Amino acid sequence: MTANKAVSLPSYFGYLRVSTDSQDVESQKLGLLEYANRHGFAPMSLTAETVSRAADWKGRELGALLDRAGRGDVICTPEFTRLAATPGQVFTFLEAAASKGVVLHITKTGTVMDGSMQSQLLAAAFSMASMIELSFIRERTREGLRRAKSEGKRLGRPPGASGRLKLDEHEDEIKGYLAIGLPKRKMAKALGVAYNTLARFIERKGLVSSKKA
Known part of the structure; x- marks a missing residue:
């Protein structure tokens, strides 16, 4: 046997x-x-x-x-x-x-x-909610940028800045996130980069958040 x-x-x-x-x-x-x-x-x-x-x-x-x-x-x-x-x-x-x-x-x-099929459907619902949440974050960012511009705040790179960074092209977007106090981990997720990459960029650029990350 x-x-x-x-x-x-x-x-x-x-x-x-x-x-x-x-x-x-x-x-x-x-x-x-x-x-x-x-x-x-x-x-x-x-x-x-x-x-x-x-x-x-x-x-x-x-x-x-x-x-x-x-x-x-x-x-x-x-x-x-x-x-x-x-x-x-x-x-x-x-x-x-x-x-x-x-x-x-x-x-x-x-x-x-x-x-199971039921659990897969529930997971899909969380995924959809996540995408909706990200859409809201982006809309709040655009509103923050429009408000900052209307208040005369400078959103471009500071004078004399040199050297290209991975997130340079997203600097205005990041400033918008900071303006509405979005946590850095959510910013990193929205931008598709690692948290440490974002944190180093913010530190190097001397950007300031209105809230703690």
Whole structure:
């Protein structure tokens, strides 16, 4: 007789996030564990962190958790908003999880992102929302540029500037982003460049944002 191959059992992960120390992670934890028990997700490794949802998920504990997870593993979290602040950021997480074959459970709604047609449609909705969000950002930028020009602010390169930079052709657009206080990570996404590339350009040009990135 041929020996049976060992079956690799999935690992189960729970992710909890609060924005401030004053928020109660225990209520999230209780609901998540109840869901896990109903579905037989045991043992479960829990990850909890206190961090703004606006922070890039790749640099948070969530990113490290996804790195550990493998094909067939399950990540449970109470809501999509625990993952990220915007539809675009949520979509990038869904894409990354799907590419690894990781299944995501949203415990409050019972939504399962497992590659099924329903989950693909939901991911497409996040993608569409991301494009709409980017369209709004660009429109606000154009409005910011028009307002800055009407107020007589200089939008071109400063006198005496020399040397070409990768983002030189987008300098007016970047100034518009800064004028409306758009975070640098969103600027970088809109421009299709790395965050560090944008940050170096802004520093070298001496551009100032009206808000912190």
